[in-house]
Amino acid sequence: MAHEDxxxxxxxxxxxxxxxxxxxxxxxxxxxxxxxxxxxxxLSIPLVEFTQWNNRVCLLLALTPLIVQYCRTSxxxxxxxxVRPRLWQEMWHSLVAAVIMVPLVIxxxxxxxxxxxPRLHAGGSAVFFIGAGLAVIGTIDANRRSYLAASIGxxxxxxxxxxxxxxxxxxxxxxVLIVSGLGGAGVICWQLKRDTAESPGNEPR
Amino acid sequence: MTDSPIDFNGxxxxxxxxxxxxxxxxxxxDGALDFTTLKKRLDVADGALGLHLRKLEEIQxxxxxxxxxxxxxxxxxxxxxxxxxxxxTYLGAMQQLIDSLDRGMNR
Numbered sequence: 594m595a596h597e598d599x600x601x602x603x604x605x606x607x608x609x610x611x612x613x614x615x616x617x618x619x620x621x622x623x624x625x626x627x628x629x630x631x632x633x634x635x636l637s638i639p640l641v642e643f644t645q646w647n648n649r650v651c652l653l654l655a656l657t658p659l660i661v662q663y664c665r666t667s668x669x670x671x672x673x674x675x676v677r678p679r680l681w682q683e684m685w686h687s688l689v690a691a692v693i694m695v696p697l698v699i700x701x702x703x704x705x706x707x708x709x710x711p712r713l714h715a716g717g718s719a720v721f722f723i724g725a726g727l728a729v730i731g732t733i734d735a736n737r738r739s740y741l742a743a744s745i746g747x748x749x750x751x752x753x754x755x756x757x758x759x760x761x762x763x764x765x766x767x768x769v770l771i772v773s774g775l776g777g778a779g780v781i782c783w784q785l786k787r788d789t790a791e792s793p794g795n796e797p798r
Numbered sequence: 799m800t801d802s803p804i805d806f807n808g809x810x811x812x813x814x815x816x817x818x819x820x821x822x823x824x825x826x827x828d829g830a831l832d833f834t835t836l837k838k839r840l841d842v843a844d845g846a847l848g849l850h851l852r853k854l855e856e857i858q859x860x861x862x863x864x865x866x867x868x869x870x871x872x873x874x875x876x877x878x879x880x881x882x883x884x885x886x887t888y889l890g891a892m893q894q895l896i897d898s899l900d901r902g903m904n905r
Contacts, residue, residue: 602895608816611840612823789828 614788615676618683618736621785622666624778627739629659631774637767648763655767694723713762714755721751738784742776812857813888817842817850822885825860825877833873851875859884 610616637655641648667684674681698719705715724747731740746769757765813819820840824831831839837847851873854860859881863874877885 598895599899602892604816605819605892608820609823612820613827614839 610677616679617784617788618679619739619781619784620677620680622669623739623781624785626659626662626666627774627778627781629662629774630656631771631778633659634767634770634772634774637770638764641763641767651763652766656770698723711755713757713759716762717751717754719751720747720754724748724751736784739777739780742780743773745776746772810884810888812853812859813884815850816840817846818854819885819888821847821850821854821875822859822877822881825875826882826885830863830874830876833875836875854881 607616633652633656635655637652640646640651640655644651646654667688670677670681670684701719702712702715705718706712724744726744727740727747728744730737731742731744734740750765750769753765754762813822817840821836824836824839833847833851836851837844840847851860851862855862855875857880858878860875861878863876865872865874
């Protein structure tokens with residue numbers, strides 16, 4: 594097969610994806626994921642408040658529906674990656690970013706511990722800078738405006754952590770999950786609605 | 799001499815090209831769409847889109863309905879049966895190319 598044919602086929606497939614709006618990094622399923630994140634926040638509050646369990650166990654339990662749904666969505670997007678590659682790319686990039694961020698945050702906390710910085714201050718700064726990173730991505734990329742919802746909560750939480758007592762920190766985290774989940778779901782709903790709505794604007798006479 | 803299983807040059811040239819293929823695909827998927835929505839979706843300039851839409855209209859692949867919203871003109875385009883057939887033929891050619899590649903891989 595000639596290279597020109599393959600190039601033409603690739604270009605045509607890309608045009609078809611754009612025309613069918615399959616080139617967007619978000620989909621209706623993301624709203625469900627965001628709502629499950631908010632639900633996790635809601636569920637974690639009574640678990641933290643009224644049980645004697647470890648905070649991490651409470652959070653893991655509350656976020657179980659989100660984790661299960663995330664895995665199912667990932668598998669489905671992996672399967673459909675030829676049709677909607679942007680959706681799978683977005684998921685893959687977020688997984689890679691998480692894998693890179695976890696050791697970096699642990700390293701940051703350890704380094705601060707060695708330097709004698711209180712744990713809450715170090716944790717607060719880590720949350721703040723992750724929020725700042727999300728704010729940058731959400732601002733410069735119109736398709737990723739939902740990141741702004743998470744960034745606002747994380748920036749405020751990062752600043753507030755050093756002022757909170759150790760008992761209040763998990764509750765603050767739950768509130769951030771609720772705000773990020775509901776905010777993200779709202780933004781994605783708005784983007785989906787905007788994509789299907791007719792655009793107001795001038796056209797040549 | 800090409801070893802391609804299909805002759806792209808012999809295909810309907812009115813469908814080929816990112817704008818025309820994009821317009822026909824968008825109209826086939828979403829039904830009638832107005833000029834501004836098409837422009838935004840395909841990310842093309844007014845002039846280029848207008849030119850391609852006029853061409854598609856001339857060969858009756860799309861139909862256009864002009865109205866006024868307030869003092870603004872609004873053109874809504876719809877794919878015709880001829881346009882739908884042409885798009886189907888073009889997609890069939892693409893499928894043929896993919897099939898030939900698939901056969902080559904299974905050999």
